[in-house]
């Protein structure tokens with residue numbers, strides 16, 4: 104029977120915290136969980152969840168993942184805990200890690216997440232920051248593996264904002280050797296620090312392309328992926344971004360340019376008829392709800408590899 108291997112790194116703050124081998128292993132474990140081929144217990148273990156931003160999928164998939172493993176969760180919000188009062192992260196982290204066996208945190212600055220990890224005596228997981236959404240990328244690549252089996256056969260085109268979701272897709276794509284194309288309006292490219300890191304990992308540097316042309320990027324793609332144009336925390340930029348992103352909606356015209364076997368992904372929540380049409384979300388090509396389900400399976404796998 105497949106057994107989860109303990110990750111070399113104690114935390115999962117970034118897609119860069121795992122090796123390519125560990126990433127393949129997590130996906131393998133996740134698929135086995137999904138097929139009910141694994142019976143791993145984290146009995147009596149407690150996952151502490153801290154959400155400084157809203158969440159439906161990440162919160163519930165972590166809660167259910169932990170419950171399926173025989174453990175429990177506690178869910179903290181700034182408004183109902185002392186976090187909102189401004190208690191220093193170094194105090195919160197030291198206290199919570201004495202009660203809990205692992206922490207998953209959704210916050211704004213990656214440096215705040217790193218501060219939690221610095222002071223926590225237990226593993227810390229990134230449940231989304233402005234910089235990365237690495238748990239999402241695990242579910243995304245699991246969904247692609249289920250569809251296409253071999254990552255060498257995949258061209259992934261992300262059309263939209265060079266945001267946290269795009270960043271983690273790029274980094275995991277580099278670890279898995281997937282061809283990743285990012286198409287975004289000028290000025291909305293992913294951060295250069297992410298692109299440089301990815302190029303350091305890719306054996307074949309041609310596999311990562313950043314472009315401002317969504318139609319060309321969609322040609323030959325097996326996966327079309329998008330996310331909201333304005334992320335949480337960018338509400339005041341919505342009007343301007345909606346204008347800047349005109350032409351970047353995944354609609355039937357863009358889908359027609361992709362391969363015949365192409366699937367559609369979106370991390371959700373979506374703004375229908377902004378970054379993606381309602382028709383495309385509901386089309387036969389959409390794997391968006393399988394992708395959402397896979398959040399639970401990959402997080403079960405991740406927890407099994409981090410907590411013992």
Ligand code: CP
Nearest residue numbers: 158159160161370371
């Ligand atoms: N995709 C995702 O992280 O969704 P939530 O914001 O609902 O957690």
Ligand code: NVA
Nearest residue numbers: 266268330334335371
């Ligand atoms: N980029 C989005 C993802 C939401 C799951 C955000 O950060 O709001």
